Amino acid sequence: MKDALAHTHARIQPYVHNTPVLTSHLLDELAGATLYFKCENFQRMGAFKMRGAVNAIMQLSVEEQQSGVVTHSSGNFAQALALAARSLGVAAYIVMPSNAPRVKKEAVLAYGGQVVECAPTLTAREQAAQQIVEERGATFIHPSNDLNVILGQGTAATELLAVQPALDYIFTPVGGGGLVAGTILAAQYFGRNCRVVAGEPATMNDAYRSWQSGTIEGNDAGDTIADGLKTQLGDINFPIIQQGIDAIILVSEDEIVAAMRLIWERMKIVVEASSAVALAALLKEKTRYAGKRIGIILSGGNVDLSKLPF
Amino acid sequence: MKDALAHTHARIQPYVHNTPVLTSHLLDELAGATLYFKCENFQRMGAFKMRGAVNAIMQLSVEEQQSGVVTHSSGNFAQALALAARSLGVAAYIVMPSNAPRVKKEAVLAYGGQVVECAPTLTAREQAAQQIVEERGATFIHPSNDLNVILGQGTAATELLAVQPALDYIFTPVGGGGLVAGTILAAQYFGRNCRVVAGEPATMNDAYRSWQSGTIEGNDAGDTIADGLKTQLGDINFPIIQQGIDAIILVSEDEIVAAMRLIWERMKIVVEASSAVALAALLKEKTRYAGKRIGIILSGGNVDLSKLPF
Known part of the structure; x- marks a missing residue:
């Protein structure tokens, strides 16, 4: 370790x-x-979230990186994954509840992330993320429960x-x-x-x-x-x-x-x-x-x- | 120079x-x-005011330092002169208008300065400072119009x-x-x-x-x-x-x-x-x-x- x-x-x-x-x-x-x-x-x-986001993306294979990453978050990890992905030339899909503050969505967009809106429930967020995994082959990155x-x-x-x-x-x-x-x-x-x-x-x-x-x-x-x-x-x-x-x-x-x-x-x-x-x-x-x-x-x-x- | x-x-x-x-x-x-x-x-x-306050006090003779320094200010220079004086073992008298915010007076006191209150006019401030110069032999230090x-x-x-x-x-x-x-x-x-x-x-x-x-x-x-x-x-x-x-x-x-x-x-x-x-x-x-x-x-x-x- x-x-x-x-x-x-x-x-x-x-x-x-x-x-x-x-x-x-x-x-x-x-x-x-x-x-x-x-x-x-x-x-x-x-925020420190940048560190984990960068590492998680870098640990993906080249093939995985080409299909992008996805997470659901309306906080710092959303912005972190968007910026980390852009820095590494990877697409990032960020699932955010439709009632998330506008400033949070704009921050993700400013860092080059693609915002995918969903209903403001945990189930809807998970479903929306899962759909992106299935349709685009993107890899889901959890904001905290991921060893990388x-x-x-x-x-x-x-x-x-x-x-x-x-x-x-x-x-x-x-x-x-x-x-x-x-x-x-x-x-x-x-x-x-x-x-x-x-x-x-x-x-x-x-x-x-x-x-x-x-x-x-x-x-x-x-x-x-x-x-x-x-x-x-x-x-x-x-x-x-x-x-x-x-x-x-x-x-x-x-x-x-x-x-x-x-x-x-x-x-x-x-x-x-x-x-x-x-x-x-x-x-x-x-x-x-x-x-x-x-x-x-x-x-x-x-x-x-x-x-x-x- | x-x-x-x-x-x-x-x-x-x-x-x-x-x-x-x-x-x-x-x-x-x-x-x-x-x-x-x-x-x-x-x-x-x-604030940068600390720099000038320290230098002005250090350029005084030992005799002058023993009689202390005085200024009139309700801003950063008041706190700077108080802290600089304490750091150098010199007494500091700070003339402040009676209507100065309480937090400003407390900051000067916390830095070891002696607050002298006066009426809230420029004339009253100058007179109060002059009185301290005459009575205590303290040296007046101007917040900005002083080469040191x-x-x-x-x-x-x-x-x-x-x-x-x-x-x-x-x-x-x-x-x-x-x-x-x-x-x-x-x-x-x-x-x-x-x-x-x-x-x-x-x-x-x-x-x-x-x-x-x-x-x-x-x-x-x-x-x-x-x-x-x-x-x-x-x-x-x-x-x-x-x-x-x-x-x-x-x-x-x-x-x-x-x-x-x-x-x-x-x-x-x-x-x-x-x-x-x-x-x-x-x-x-x-x-x-x-x-x-x-x-x-x-x-x-x-x-x-x-x-x-x-």
Whole structure:
């Protein structure tokens, strides 16, 4: 697996940014720990999802690539797959619900993706994607429950550990599970006893409940400002998370907004609410992590400036 | 003067950040030029003002330093002088109008400054500052019309030219004139035929009118979202600007907000409206600068997130 991680990083490097690692004395003081922020908000198309999308497409055969890729998503993975596909000269079909925000569809189109609209239900999305697989021979790429996607997402932590090898912990948000699973693999193979902690919105705590129960739990009918985290774990990433996660910490909506505001005001960078969940989790349990060296993956920076929670 | 600039940079280096220079393919495409953004929003206390404040205090004698420094400002220079003074073990008295926002006073206090309140008129501010000079022997430091402040502000461009020596232009905003005057000096001594252009809000176009008339003009009763630029030129910086500026470009409030939004959305960084004035000026006259290598000084990132113009 260590080789797979290293090869993944070498493979995708020409198509992704090695994003900067930022520090903040003020946030260190506030947390009582030494923090290293891996800024995936500066990644191409604005989020870590680019890494997994590039890797998944690159692992296809030439024949498969010629028939294109398809996914259903209205979030960052839709844009990531579109841009990754364009970068690699591959067609990308993005199934989106008809009620998805116009700005999301336009972003996919701007990155060269082909938007296929469907009714706003999970069944309709899956059917529409399946139809494209059958009719065009395109390969379906899942946003998080795919080993090549997971390995791709893990390269953020690989890069972080390359410049900060002695981290005690890496914090990430958890939604669909691709980022945290990839981070666990990277921490196990490139860290020196580096443990991984995930933050999750308390209102959509399916990953927490899955970790507790040992089986994949669904989301209740909750909602969260961290809209990138409304997804659930899958059968490929869950075993990795289950064996490797150190803790999942639940945070309230207020705690997410407060952490987001701290990052914007103190670090002067734009991150989406999902990104702030990791810092919110650390600040909630800061006595437990006092004095530690902690990496925090700021997962993305795609926000609608007209709808800020401040 | 070249030595003075180099010595200034060496002198203040331990107390300021050598801020990163960021690029953006998308903004390059939009501008039709190659842009290098000097990110003073990541500077200590969030703005380039830190540079001039540190330099002005360091150029005082030990005796002068023991009696402290005083300024009147309700903006970034107030915070900069407070933090610079604390970093250098010097007392700082900041005269602020009684109606200044509470958050501004608290920021000065947090940086160790002593806030002296006065009536909200320029006369009252000058009198209060003069009283502190007389009673405590403190040295008055002007936010922009002071050669040591100007030299300090010029170090941002010095650093930018050290990593991008072949710039054709550097764009800055113009308010009190300290940043643009310092940038002109740095461009003349460290650039290779590098010219300086300033952006100014059309609603407070005193620098533009001064440049046209050859004498320092005051502001009309206008207003601008770029609240750091509501000041006017002084007799020390104006001659430098008058002999060295290539152009002053006026931009509307809408153009400032649009440029600010572009920087936030595309570069994922938080900049204040005053910073966006430089990019707005370039975009307004982009045909004139097509194909050039252009440095843009993003002057600061101190914004009130509750009062965004989006």
